[in-house]
Amino acid sequence: MIPASFDYVRATSLAHAIGLLREDPDGTKLVAGGHTLIPTLKLRLASPALLIDIGDIEELKGIEIADSIRIGALTTHAELLASEPLRKLLPIFHQTGDLIADPQVRNRGTIGGSLANADPAADWPAVVVALRAELELAGPNGRKRVAAKDFFVDIMTTALKPEEVLVAIHVPRPAAGAHFRYRKIRHPASGYAVVGVAIALCLQDNIVSEAAIGITGATGRAFAADAASARLIGKSLSSENIEAAASLASEQAECLSDHYASADYRKHLVKTEVFRALASLSAV
Ligand SMILES: Cc1cc2nc3c(=O)[nH]c(=O)nc-3n(C[C@H](O)[C@H](O)[C@H](O)COP(=O)(O)OP(=O)(O)OC[C@H]3O[C@@H](n4cnc5c(N)ncnc54)[C@H](O)[C@@H]3O)c2cc1C
Incomplete structure (x- = not known):
């Protein structure tokens, strides 16, 4: 749990940080809050020669x-x-x-x-x-x-x-009638998202005029569930429309599998979390 030795510089400006990065991009790491990087260094999953602290910029x-x-x-x-x-x-x-x-x-x-x-x-x-x-x-x-x-x-x-x-x-800047929701199923040990769903949508006379859905936790990267968002445009947030959008989001997700949650379980969670997030907005 002791990191390899490294040099440490506190950058005084953005230009200073970029100048230092440029000298040795692969041997240099920026540190902000350090809450991911420091454990990574301690486990020696990374061993940069130089750490640039950007906290003063x-x-x-x-x-x-x-x-x-x-x-x-x-x-x-x-x-x-x-x-x-x-x-x-x-x-x-x-x-x-x-x-x-x-x-x-x-x-x-x-x-x-x-x-x-x-x-x-x-x-x-x-x-x-x-x-x-x-x-x-x-x-x-x-x-x-x-x-x-x-x-x-x-x-x-x-x-x-x-x-x-x-x-x-x-x-x-959000338009009039914009509504937002973030929900996640937390990993019981870390609190990170097993599946997390962010929704931004606009309602005009109870009809969805704009929608965007971002999903994290399920796959290797956060993605926009575009087919699900498109399915909602011009529709009300009825149970039938919500169910259809949630199914499309789940179909789009090529899910990760680990010892806590299988890919099939994550796919199921995408559907239920999108459903719940949209249903909570149908009541606003
Ligand atoms: C116990 C624990 C629980 C956590 N739970 C959650 C959770 O529930 N949900 C969640 O989302 N996160 C969680 N985190 C992660 C936490 O949010 C981290 O703070 C975050 O992931 C990294 O932010 P940081 O500022 O600490 O980055 P750092 O650790 O300083 O840096 C992380 C990486 O980003 C790079 N970097 C940092 N800033 C920049 C920048 N401006 N430009 C380019 N590269 C940059 C660094 O070089 C490094 O590679 C948890 C962390 C811990 C320790």
Whole structure:
């Protein structure tokens, strides 16, 4: 449980961090909250030569609400849970933050660390997919934005290049009539999502005008259940329509299997969790 030795630098700016990453992308690791990286180092699953602490970089901090919503990558789970302005506009951040781990983890862990790490059972990936967020990345060649649904590539693998930093998450301002829900079946030991479902939809006179469903935990990466979302457009949230959408989401999921939950069981959970999340919104 003792990490291999490494050098440690506290970056003073984004440019400083990118400059250091550029020198040795494969031998360097960024550290944000450290709640995933430090155990990884202690288990020697990673042995970087250099650790860059990004905790002082102002540009990576804060929640800004304007024409769109900008969430800095260093924003902690606890800050997302506690933000009243965010709760009023996008209550899914409160719903999700409340289900992540315990106060100690929530006080240190960051949304950027969670997204960059891309644990298939992490909660935020489903949320950013359902919100059709864009992730802002910065590297030696400048900045770019990647749609959340394209960011997650595979287990612990994202569109981030080794010399890039995740700067912020940009979320479109929700339209009138928007409703949100995050639900998960927690792993009893870790609290991570065995299956987690994030839903963002718009209701106009009880008819769904927009819908997006993000699913985590079930497969190797968070994904958008597009067929299920499309099935809801122009329909009411009747039991029949909800059942049809939940079945489509489950059919799309190529599920993981482990000693806790088989692929078949996860497929079943996708159906029941999408059903329950939509049913809870039919009553709003
Ligand atoms: C006991 C425990 C329970 C947990 N339960 C849950 C849970 O229920 N749900 C859940 O979703 N998560 C859970 N987590 C994970 C927790 O949310 C972590 O904090 C999170 O996954 C990583 O965030 P971090 O800020 O600690 O990242 P770090 O550990 O600092 O970094 C993680 C990885 O991301 C990279 N990275 C970090 N920030 C950036 C950035 N801005 N740009 C590019 N790369 C970056 C690092 O280089 C590293 O590879 C749990 C963790 C623990 C220890």
